[in-house]
Amino acid sequence: MNYWLMKTESETFSWQDLVRDGKACWDGVRNYQARNNIQQMKKGDLVFIYHSVSDKEIVGIAKVSREAYPDPTIDDERWKAVDVVPFQALDNPVTLAKIKKTEGLENIYLLKQSRLSVMPLKPEEFDIILALAQNS
DNA sequence: GCCAACGTTGGC
């Protein structure tokens, strides 16, 4: 089991949209590093969904339901998409400010490489964020 | 192969 974090602007596509639709094709990724991460996703992997720019918080957990396949929005084999389904909403969204202040999260890509849109999380990082979502 | 110019992302 691997853990991931994916970013989206809620004005474009939000966690609420994912819940409403019951499923989403995560397409449109045009960055090689993000693409490489997408290709390593396995069915059943859990993915934090982060709303960038306006909300700046992690709002839910999705689950990979279909592994990488050619991005249907472009006629170019280089780019891949995955399908995800909603898994669990967070009781308390975990804000970027909170993440920055939390011990054990100082090295996550969200802080280190703020423009990467699909990133891996270590299991311990996933656990820390999950605990924040349940306690704070 | 280098690097300047440009476009985009995303935090502030």
Next chain:
DNA sequence: GCCAACGTTGGC
């Protein structure tokens, strides 16, 4: 709205 960081493009 601004701007730093970063990725991509294209001329040389």
